[in-house]
Amino acid sequence: MALADTRPPVAVPVADGVHWIGALDPGLRQFDIILRTANGTSYNAYCVRGRDGVAVIDTVKENYADTFFARLESVARYDEIRAIVLNHLEPDHSGALPELMARAPQATLHISARAQATLKGVLRGEEELSRVRITTGEQASVSLGDRQLAFLQTPYLHWPDTQCTWLPDACLLFSGDVFGCHFCDARLFNDRVGDFRFSFDYYYQHIMRPFREHVLNALELIEPLAPALIAPAHGPILREAPCDYVRRYRQLAAPLLHNEAATSEKTLLVFYVSAYGATERMAQALRDGAETVEGVRVSLYDLAGGEVAPFVDLIEEADGLVFGSPTVNGDAVKPVWDLLSSLTLVNVKGKLGAAFGSYGWSGEAVGLIEDRLRGLKLRVPAAGPRARLKPTDEELRACRDFGRDLSLHLTGRIEKRIIDMAALG
Amino acid sequence: MPKANVTFEDIGITVTVPAGTRLIEVSEKVGAGILYGCREGECGTCMTRIVQGAANLAEPSVLEDRVLKDNLAGRDIRLACQAQVLGGEIVVRPA
Numbered sequence: 001m002a003l004a005d006t007r008p009p010v011a012v013p014v015a016d017g018v019h020w021i022g023a024l025d026p027g028l029r030q031f032d033i034i035l036r037t038a039n040g041t042s043y044n045a046y047c048v049r050g051r052d053g054v055a056v057i058d059t060v061k062e063n064y065a066d067t068f069f070a071r072l073e074s075v076a077r078y079d080e081i082r083a084i085v086l087n088h089l090e091p092d093h094s095g096a097l098p099e100l101m102a103r104a105p106q107a108t109l110h111i112s113a114r115a116q117a118t119l120k121g122v123l124r125g126e127e128e129l130s131r132v133r134i135t136t137g138e139q140a141s142v143s144l145g146d147r148q149l150a151f152l153q154t155p156y157l158h159w160p161d162t163q164c165t166w167l168p169d170a171c172l173l174f175s176g177d178v179f180g181c182h183f184c185d186a187r188l189f190n191d192r193v194g195d196f197r198f199s200f201d202y203y204y205q206h207i208m209r210p211f212r213e214h215v216l217n218a219l220e221l222i223e224p225l226a227p228a229l230i231a232p233a234h235g236p237i238l239r240e241a242p243c244d245y246v247r248r249y250r251q252l253a254a255p256l257l258h259n260e261a262a263t264s265e266k267t268l269l270v271f272y273v274s275a276y277g278a279t280e281r282m283a284q285a286l287r288d289g290a291e292t293v294e295g296v297r298v299s300l301y302d303l304a305g306g307e308v309a310p311f312v313d314l315i316e317e318a319d320g321l322v323f324g325s326p327t328v329n330g331d332a333v334k335p336v337w338d339l340l341s342s343l344t345l346v347n348v349k350g351k352l353g354a355a356f357g358s359y360g361w362s363g364e365a366v367g368l369i370e371d372r373l374r375g376l377k378l379r380v381p382a383a384g385p386r387a388r389l390k391p392t393d394e395e396l397r398a399c400r401d402f403g404r405d406l407s408l409h410l411t412g413r414i415e416k417r418i419i420d421m422a423a424l425g
Numbered sequence: 426m427p428k429a430n431v432t433f434e435d436i437g438i439t440v441t442v443p444a445g446t447r448l449i450e451v452s453e454k455v456g457a458g459i460l461y462g463c464r465e466g467e468c469g470t471c472m473t474r475i476v477q478g479a480a481n482l483a484e485p486s487v488l489e490d491r492v493l494k495d496n497l498a499g500r501d502i503r504l505a506c507q508a509q510v511l512g513g514e515i516v517v518r519p520a
Contacts (some may be wrong), residue, residue: 119497350435369457377519379458380437414437418430421442424454 009070010201012173012188015170015229017049017147021056021071023064027182035206039199040184043068043092044233046174047075048167048277050144055080056107056169057165058233059150062095069096081107083142085149087176088162089118093233101128108133110142110155114374135163140159142259152221154178156214158207164222171228176219177207179245180232191240199235200245204252210347212316215253222246255317257295265411266296267354269314270403272324273303273335278358278390279324286322286356286385289403296407303335308342315343320410321378322403325365327357332365352410356399358387381409429510433457434476434518444512448473448482448505458519464506467497471505478515482508 011019024042043060054076060068081104086094089111101109101123111119113134123129133139135151152164157178165174165372181203185193189225199340208215223246230238230245238245270287274280283300290298301311315321323340325332353373355366363386370380385402387395427444431451435458440451449471452459463471467490478517482503485493489507502520 113497117497374456374458374460377458377460379519380456381436381438383456411436416432416437416439418441419437419455421440421446421454422450424440 003147007068009074011047011071011075011151014046014231014239015167015172018167018172018231019047019048019071019075020231020237021045021068022058023060023076024184024186025061025064025068028182028184031182035182035203037182039182039194041093041182041234042184042188043095044180044231044235044237045072045093046231048071048144048147048149049076052143052145053082054080055085055142055144055149056081056104056178057085057231058087058093059096059100059160061092064101065096067097074088078103079106079115082144083108083110083149085110085142085151085165085174086115087165087174087233088159089115090123093176094122098123098128101131107131108142110135110139110149111150112136112151112161112163114155114157115163116409118159118161130390142287142369143270152218154214154218154221156211157218158211162388164218165227171226173222173225173227173230173242175222175230175232177233178222179230179238179242180234181236183235185236188237190236190238191239193236196236201237201252204249206345208249209252209345212253212347215249219246219250220251223250226414250317264295266319266405266407267317268296268320268322268410269318270322270324271296271303271336271339272301272357273333274324274328274358275328276358276389278387279326279356282356282358282385282387282391282399283324285391285399286324286403286406289400289405290407292400292404292410293407293413295411297346298403298407303339308339311339312342312345315348317332318351320354320406321348321373322354322356322384322406323369323373325357325369326356327359327361327363327365330362330364332357332369336365336369338370340376343376349377351378352406353380354382354402354406356384356386356402357390358391360389363388381414427512429481429512430514431510432514432516433459434516442510444510448475448503448508448510448517452505452517458517459505459517461506463501466504468508469493469498469504472496472498472502472520473502473505473507473508473517474520475503476516478513479503481511481515482513489519492503
């Protein structure tokens with residue numbers, strides 16, 4: 001059970017000259033619409049004191065600003081603040097930023113280059129924007145006199161703007177959303193709070209997984225640092241065996257299933273739903289055609305008999321995806337949309353995509369699925385075959401040809417087509 | 426009227442088009458994977474990588490330049506809703 005925050009809002013020591021000045025939100029049960037939060041969450045912010053001044057790292061959600069400022073005031077004066085660091089500009093971290101900039105008008109703001117566009121939606125004043133320092137090149141670190149903060153560029157974890165901040169003398173990583181989780185416990189530290197391991201994994205799967213390649217890039221930067229303490233923007237501060245959590249990210253970023261196909265082999269997954277067997281016959285014909293091309297492993301799945309999650313795992317590793325759906329009341333059927341709407345959990349950009357299906361009246365499903373696939377940034381090389389009710393032999397032949405062409409696309413052996421725009425109408 | 430060949434790498438199709446055509450007009454017709462939003466050069470959704478033949482496109486307008494800069498786009502990126510073909514060979518793919 002989440003513990004209510006009953007303490008007065010004062011800062012909590014984290015390391016030498018470093019305090020937690022965040023806020024607890026134990027009653028939250030849903031975060032950003034997509035995440036369930038049985039234990040609420042915390043908005044972690046930190047204050048770092050050096051000989052020549054103070055740095056504030058991240059802020060909190062706007063409606064927790066009073067708590068944040070009270071904790072900050074318990075360890076620092078506003079005129080001591082030299083640097084404000086925003087590792088990520090989403091509103092749960094930038095909510096108190098405009099007010100903090102106003103209270104500390106001498107402070108510079110340190111953000112990644114990618115954060116600049118977002119910042120214009122957070123700060124509106126030209127004067128405030130003139131205090132921005134981009135955390136690359138000569139500005140990749142900031143001095144507090146006897147200690148430095150260094151910035152690690154870790155984009156897409158989980159927004160384009162994300163960065164981490166490293167305090168070398170304390171071996172402390174302010175990691176932003178990386179290594180974070182939605183788990184609120186006033187005891188703050190991972191060796192004191194309740195068991196939050198499920199929240200840690202759940203957070204990775206829903207927030208970081210779509211950016212797996214970027215996670216691996218970030219780990220290349222973080223692992224050599226071997227942090228002695230990790231201070232994330234949500235959830236427990238990791239002071240007991242923090243590198244175990246770094247290793248857990250490495251495990252979570254590994255492919256979930258080993259693919260037995262040879263590394264040179266491409267994989268094509270054909271998913272279908274069929275009411276009367278017509279779309280199923282089209283699926284089988286497409287599969288048969290796709291299998292005629294060497295170097296492609298083709299798999300066929302009836303969506304009506306499976307759960308979404310394992311299919312998402314398969315899709316994450318696949319090279320090509322094909323969806324077959326009948327048209328019901330002008331739309332593709334729900335099992336297809338259920339799967340397609342779950343693909344934001346993984347990276348599908350650049351995979352091959354296609355659709356096909358049987359219909360009774362109008363047959364919109366194929367086009368709607370193709371549009372969705374393009375929206376997910378798959379490449380959709382050709383309009384898929386459709387058949388009214390029972391597919392004829394000729395229509396099944398067209399499905400086989402379509403399957404073969406998809407395999408040829410996958411293997412880069414498709415004959416290039418040249419057409420005149422005038423012929424497109 | 427001068428013609429140009431625009432190749433969409435993601436779908437393996439080359440289209441012969443009249444000079445003056447904007448990339449998005451062709452992309453939309455052949456179903457290439459270039460997404461678009463406003464179609465007025467403001468939202469940046471249709472950012473497209475010019476793999477080859479950048480000189481065969483009209484120079485970007487001040488507006489397009491600003492949107493590309495705001496989005497930290499590389500030098501080989503154009504907005505498909507703004508970029509007009511002049512002639513020759515152009516190869517593109519979604520950014």
